[in-house]
Amino acid sequence: MQSPFQSKLPNLKTSIFTEMSLLANEHKAINLSQGFPEFDTPPFLKSQINQAIIEGKNQYSPSSGVPDLLNQIGQLIQRQYQLTLEPLKCITVTSGATEALWVAIQTIVRQNDEVIIFDPAYDSYEPAVKLAGGICRHIALNAPDYAVDWTLVKKSINKNTRAIIVNSPHNPTGTLLSKSDMEQLQQLVIENELYVISDEVYEFITFDGVRHESALRYPELFKRSFVVSSFGKTFHCTGWKLGYCVAPPELASEFRKIHQYVTFSTFTPAQIGIAAMLKEHPEHITELAGFYQNKREHLVNALKDSRFKILPSAGTYFVLLDYSDISALNDHEFCHWLTKEIGVAAIPLSPFYENKQGEEHHESYHQQNKVIRLCFAKNEQTLLKAAAMLCQLEQKSKH
Ligand SMILES: Cc1ncc(COP(=O)(O)O)c(C=O)c1O
Numbered sequence: 001m002q003s004p005f006q007s008k009l010p011n012l013k014t015s016i017f018t019e020m021s022l023l024a025n026e027h028k029a030i031n032l033s034q035g036f037p038e039f040d041t042p043p044f045l046k047s048q049i050n051q052a053i054i055e056g057k058n059q060y061s062p063s064s065g066v067p068d069l070l071n072q073i074g075q076l077i078q079r080q081y082q083l084t085l086e087p088l089k090c091i092t093v094t095s096g097a098t099e100a101l102w103v104a105i106q107t108i109v110r111q112n113d114e115v116i117i118f119d120p121a122y123d124s125y126e127p128a129v130k131l132a133g134g135i136c137r138h139i140a141l142n143a144p145d146y147a148v149d150w151t152l153v154k155k156s157i158n159k160n161t162r163a164i165i166v167n168s169p170h171n172p173t174g175t176l177l178s179k180s181d182m183e184q185l186q187q188l189v190i191e192n193e194l195y196v197i198s199d200e201v202y203e204f205i206t207f208d209g210v211r212h213e214s215a216l217r218y219p220e221l222f223k224r225s226f227v228v229s230s231f232g233k234t235f236h237c238t239g240w241k242l243g244y245c246v247a248p249p250e251l252a253s254e255f256r257k258i259h260q261y262v263t264f265s266t267f268t269p270a271q272i273g274i275a276a277m278l279k280e281h282p283e284h285i286t287e288l289a290g291f292y293q294n295k296r297e298h299l300v301n302a303l304k305d306s307r308f309k310i311l312p313s314a315g316t317y318f319v320l321l322d323y324s325d326i327s328a329l330n331d332h333e334f335c336h337w338l339t340k341e342i343g344v345a346a347i348p349l350s351p352f353y354e355n356k357q358g359e360e361h362h363e364s365y366h367q368q369n370k371v372i373r374l375c376f377a378k379n380e381q382t383l384l385k386a387a388a389m390l391c392q393l394e395q396k397s398k399h
Pocket of ligand 1: 167242
């Protein structure tokens with residue numbers, strides 16, 4: 001008899017984003033669950049990609065990326081973070097931030113290495129660490145401020161700790177790491193000779209004039225870092241899957257050894273188009289934070305009279321709502337109910353934590369955390385319509 005297939009990721013289920021988007025479609029709900037913009041990518045960018053295709057620029061690019069694009073990213077880094085680096089040696093264009101994260105993890109994590117990640121965590125980190133033979137050490141961040149306890153981080157470091165993954169601006173909580181956070185991170189990294197993977201895909205979306213504390217601003221930290229970004233988030237084109245990784249030359253060269261056998265290179269016409277966009281329309285990036293801050297204001301104002309407690313969103317295009325005054329359901333059940341009965345799809349926070357549905361300790365998690373995530377990368381009309389539906393929710397006693 002054939003033996004059963006031994007899965008390398010036996011506990012992995014369908015992602016919560018897929019689950020909630022399918023449910024939203026099925027019930028024709030307004031989909032504020034999955035994080036993708038409702039509006040289109042800039043016309044100039046589309047026309048540049050079309051032109052590149054028509055001009056026949058349709059073959060492989062160099063594995064690390066089209067040189068024009070690498071140089072434009074280098075200039076962007078210089079403008080934003082005052083870091084001068086050699087773009088052709090330090091920057092690698094990837095198929096989305098997802099590939100950059102994956103390759104960075106494969107580059108540094110060896111068998112039995114430990115990697116510290118903060119929950120709620122973006123869902124691609126842990127499977128990548130596991131497939132590299134590593135183990136994730138989860139540190140939970142808690143409502144309402146989701147701040148990192150660096151003393152706890154220090155205590156969690158042991159001789160097997162190899163890396164720390166940070167994400168700021170943070171999905172799903174919308175919080176930012178501060179200068180003091182970055183300095184404490186830098187200190188621990190230097191003292192313990194760790195590496196950092198800094199997921200900065202929402203780097204240009206911070207609100208109320210607060211600056212993004214990129215790892216690229218901290219020279220000693222950057223020496224041991226892979227900084228990951230995504231053009232999908234910056235240019236409203238998540239479906240193109242285009243991102244990049246910035247690392248010092250010796251780390252970038254190791255990263256590229258793996259990247260070349262994962263994808264080799266990324267869609268050439270889009271790289272050419274984005275290089276032109278960065279050069280001709282730098283204002284798109286400088287205006288992005290204001291563009292999303294407006295959307296946050298629309299949604300938050302429209303929810304003012306609802307029974308939700310709105311947690312502060314300092315960056316990204318997400319906001320968290322505490323529904324403890326509305327329902328006793330757990331967050332997963334509440335999101336299903338909201339989609340089916342109210343017509344608004346949201347994302348529960350529990351799948352971003354180590355102890356997920358059905359697993360040990362999950363009930364205690366639910367008792368403390370009645371929080372859901374809404375995506376506000378939507379048109380004003382959609383946000384107002386969804387908010388009006390959410391304002392109709394009555395009190396707890398209803399269910
Ligand atoms: C925190 C975070 N990291 C990485 C990604 C993946 O980015 P990409 O679509 O460019 O692969 C996302 C996308 O939602 C994200 O929110």
